[in-house]
Amino acid sequence: MLRITSAPRKDWTRLAESLGFKFHTIGGEAYWDETAYYQFTMNQVEQDIEDPTAEIHQMCLHLVDKAVNSEHLMERLRIPRFFWDYVRDSWLRRDSHLYGRMDFSYDGQSPAKFYEYNADTPTSLYESAFFQWLWLEQMVEEKKLPPDIDQFNIIQEMLIEALVLLKKQKMAGEPLYFSCSQDSEEDYGTVEYFRDCAVQAGLGTQFIYTENIGISPEGQFTDLEDRTIPGMFKLYPWEFMFEEAFGSYLPGSDTLFFEPPWKAILSNKAILPLLWQEFKGHPNLLPCYFEDEKPGDDLGSHYVKKPVFSREGANIAVMDDGKTTVTVDGPYVDSGYVLQKYQPLPVFAGNHTLIGSWVIADRPAGIGMREDSSVITRDSSRFVPHVIRE
Template identity: 55%
Template sequence: MKRIAINERPNWQARAESNGFMFHTIDGERYWDERAYYQLTLAQVEKDLEDPTNEIHQMCMDLVSRVVDSEELLGKLSIPAAYFDPIRESWKEGHPHLYGRMDFSYDGTGPAKLLELNYDTPTSLYECSAQQWDWLDQCIQLGMLPKHADQFNSIEDQLTQVFSDLQITKPFYFASIKGSEEDKGTTDYLRMIAEKVGIQTQHIYLEDIGHNGKRFVDLKDEWIPHLFKLHAWEYITHEDFGPLIAGSDTQFFEPMWKAILSNKGALPLLWEFNKGHPNLLESFVDSDPSKSVQAGWVRKPFYSREGANIELHTADAQQVKVDGPYTDAPYILQQCAPLPKYGDSYSLIGSWVIGDNAAGIGIREDDSLVTKDTSRFVPHIILD
């Protein structure tokens, strides 16, 4: 895998904004960064990323099938007991899902190592799917990249198929939190794809969702039959509306069983059920988070997001500790697989699952070993 410098496209910001990508720059800093790209071979993509993503996804589905039948395991994931039955029912009844993302440490050689699962509210969907494909297409047109350059990216095509397979005929609401341009952009992108297959859609802010004593409703007191909510289940289970979910006739996306895969407590179970798998890292629940992290290990809270509250100690004595708000849940310890470094940047590969199939990758860069919400998104190509 190579990191290659390249000129930016002329007027790329205006083009991005005309396509709806309004958060390419955040707080004056580059989020989308096309001054470089990563080059992989087809064999690297297919053998080292696509195949393991499909295999690990099946392991994740097996994990869910085991956990829903075990109150002990549900409890180990720090899920409130009141939600055991609704989670179990959502799986047993086959509630459909849209997507998920796995994060890997991979430098182009050897097995990619799974760092995390992001299966409920994963970020970077639009930029991975539409924005980096537009970059590739225009760079080829401008002669900046070879005509036979490709990209591991069928995300939009596969999302289109997933929405089509849902056969939804009633209004589908897409919800984001007020004030988050990134979340609104992500939900707008999903709405656009849903509308392509004939689904009637509406946007609603999470704060504007109500309940009339029987059903979840919008500001006009209209029933919300289908709801994509860019809001994590671990938050919802501790909010006022949480207890109303079980008796609701709203179909939720992502479904409630995703709560099993949306916290890092799933990683020790994944290791336990598939011990020694070349793409997995040894992980276990940390019985004493007050102790220092030993060399070669990483400490992560169950519900940490965007690198917050991560404490990392590499085998060669590098140490990184990130502050954050996620201090009220258990922690795991995971074997450290440091991100590869290219120049001054450490790179993380996010591998997307759409429905039940590997569908593409996005690469994030940071100046530290921990990828955070400020980390840059850099495009990639396939070129042999």
């Protein structure tokens, strides 16, 4: 695993803008960064990233099956009691799911260590699936990279394949709505990319902001023209959905949601100590405990304190001998915490590097690389492309 400096493509920012990648710069700082790329061997990708991703995904599904049949675990996962049957029924129906992203620390030599699983509302999809592949193609065309170079990236192909299956099995000619909040350009870009994949899969599509979703007198979700919403891809977390004014209508609604309600179990960090309880000692897992339980000696005094509900590094703190050494502000202050053994990210040229490993349906599909000067990866952390080369 190497970090290799590289000359950016000419006029790539203009290209990004023309393709709708308008969040390539965040707060005046580069988000997409092609001044370097990461290089892996095929064995590193297949054995050290792809295989653990597939295995941990199956471990997580095992825990979903266990959790929906346990009131104790549902309480641990902080899913409101009102929605327990809703989540359980979704799992028992095997409601289709589309995507998720696992985050790993990996240095190219030691086993990849699993940080967490955003299985409900992961972002960085567009840049992982499309823009870094376009970068690779153009770098080869410009002879800046050899023609036999590759990338672990079949995200878009697998996503379209999953959406084709969804169209055949579930939607029956009905439109699939796409939704996100009004205040995030990155979320909108992710949703629009997903929507474009759905169009390529032959689905009819509509868009609606989450704030504009209505409820009919019959308790069904509706759009601005009072049409019932048959299916919706929502880039809006289930824990937020449960708290919304329309939340009480979810169990009685006929809307097919993506990600499905059972993903509420995998999208919060309470799954991390449950994984450690169930698969303690697994080479890709880190010791992890609930804040209110006595941790094992394997946690040590250097650990990370993570809110049960948190995204993009918000409200995460690195603790050492009872003192906070690094922390990130955010809104997630009332969901309880888990304590995970501190596993530092590898550092390349002064950059702390995280691997996001994508799961489409139930299969590993590709990776995206994030860099930051901080040990905590945030929403503004740079995205850097990667290649496979022997």
